Amino acid sequence: xxxxxxxKRLGSGLSRTREQLGGSINVLLxxxxxxxxxxxxxxxxxxxxxxxxxxxxSEMIDRLRKVASREAxxxxxxxxxxxxxxxxxEVATAGTDLFADGPVCVLMVGVNGTGKTTSxxxxxxxxxxxxxxxxxxxxxxxxxxxxxxxxxxxxxxGVRVVERPHGSDPAAVVYDTLTEARSIGADLILxxxxxxxxxxxxxxxxxxxxxxxxxxxxxxxxxxxxxVDATTGQNGLVQAREFDRALELDGVILTxxxxxxxxxxxxxxxxxxxxxxxxIGVGEDIDDLEPFDxxxxxxxxxxxxx
Numbered sequence: 001x002x003x004x005x006x007x008k009r010l011g012s013g014l015s016r017t018r019e020q021l022g023g024s025i026n027v028l029l030x031x032x033x034x035x036x037x038x039x040x041x042x043x044x045x046x047x048x049x050x051x052x053x054x055x056x057x058s059e060m061i062d063r064l065r066k067v068a069s070r071e072a073x074x075x076x077x078x079x080x081x082x083x084x085x086x087x088x089x090e091v092a093t094a095g096t097d098l099f100a101d102g103p104v105c106v107l108m109v110g111v112n113g114t115g116k117t118t119s120x121x122x123x124x125x126x127x128x129x130x131x132x133x134x135x136x137x138x139x140x141x142x143x144x145x146x147x148x149x150x151x152x153x154x155x156x157x158g159v160r161v162v163e164r165p166h167g168s169d170p171a172a173v174v175y176d177t178l179t180e181a182r183s184i185g186a187d188l189i190l191x192x193x194x195x196x197x198x199x200x201x202x203x204x205x206x207x208x209x210x211x212x213x214x215x216x217x218x219x220x221x222x223x224x225x226x227x228v229d230a231t232t233g234q235n236g237l238v239q240a241r242e243f244d245r246a247l248e249l250d251g252v253i254l255t256x257x258x259x260x261x262x263x264x265x266x267x268x269x270x271x272x273x274x275x276x277x278x279x280i281g282v283g284e285d286i287d288d289l290e291p292f293d294x295x296x297x298x299x300x301x302x303x304x305x306x
Contacts, residue, residue: 009282009283009287010282010290010296013282013283013300014257014258015258016259017257017262018263018300018302020050020262021049021050021264021301021302024042024046025080028046028076028080032076033075034075034076035073035076040061040065043064043080047061049262050262050301051233051234051260051263051265051268052090052264052268053234053237053264053271056090056267056271060087064082064083064086083298083302084295084298084299084302085298087267087298087302088294089294090267091294091298093275093276093277093294095251097276097278097291098276098278099126099278100291103187104188104221104222105218105221106188106189106190106222106223106225107211107223107224107225107247108120108225108253109193109207109226109243109249110227110229110243111229111239112195112196113195114195114227115227115256116192116193116195117140117150117192118149119255119289120136120150120153121136121150121154122286122288123289124136124154124188124190125156125157125159125286126289127188128159129157132187132188133187134157134159134187135161135162135180135181135184135186135188135189135190136150136154136191137161137177137178138151138163138173138192139177139192139193139194140170140194140195141166141167141168141170141173142166143194144166147163147166151163160184160186162176162177162180164176170194171209171210174191174214174217177189178214178217178218181218187220189218191210204242204243207247208246208247211247224247224248224250225250225251225253226240226249226251226252226253228240228255228269229255230257230260230262231256231259231260232265233262236265236269237265237269240252240272244273250276251276251277251278252270252278253281254266254277258283264301266297277292279291279292
């Protein structure tokens with residue numbers, strides 16, 4: 001897929017955040033070109049209001065101050081024009097794309113309602129379309145709708161979905177899934193797990209059991225990916241810390257960026273976890289979950305402010 005259609009959807013999806021951030025910055029630009037303390041404080045506040053987090057916003061402002069001094073930037077507009085580069089730098093993460101590079105078994109985890117099941121379906125469809133052999137494990141056995149939802153995704157994508165009846169042991173589903181994967185030579189195994197509160201000790205222990213079974217049975221490396229709902233804002237960071245503590249996460253997917261005016265939470269998530277941001281979602285369509293591009297995100301977030 002070319003960048004242009006995705007960039008357009010990304011820009012549309014981030015419109016609420018861009019309008020809020022842009023509104024705050026335009027107020028700063030209208031008050032005059034001077035780079036005084038009022039300008040710097042106002043710019044930092046605008047970033048914080050977009051939910052980027054206080055420390056990230058403060059450090060971005062510090063870097064912009066140094067750039068302004070070193071390069072003798074003429075005015076406020078010149079500083080804002082450099083904001084895209086600073087945001088892109090802040091959210092750039094190292095690491096490979098787990099869904100594209102080599103055979104892998106991925107556990108999709110997170111709290112209820114983040115979009116795990118939909119993300120699994122979209123990832124499976126994209127991988128199958130690219131010629132990979134994919135198996136989905138429907139291990140969210142607590143929610144009958146999740147089983148049915150994945151069944152539909154599997155039919156649409158031509159992907160095998162392994163399931164057991166509602167209420168079955170999720171670890172047993174994982175075992176069956178990996179058995180099936182070996183039998184058909186799958187090179188991408190996606191396992192949908194039940195949403196669970198990060199504060200529930202018993203549920204997190206169950207998830208650890210699921211991971212142990214996967215690691216024991218999988219022919220490939222097992223990776224844990226957290227799906228975070230962008231609309232939860234800073235609460236998403238609390239969830240991320242607990243899941244990381246329990247599972248040692250390998251990556252993050254951020255969904256529903258189109259549903260919030262605080263898309264800057266992406267900055268806070270990347271900074272907090274230091275993990276690869278593997279995909280971002282800005283809608284419900286099959287093409288609305290794409291690999292994360294720091295530059296495209298920063299351009300879409302800031303828009304044409306200057």
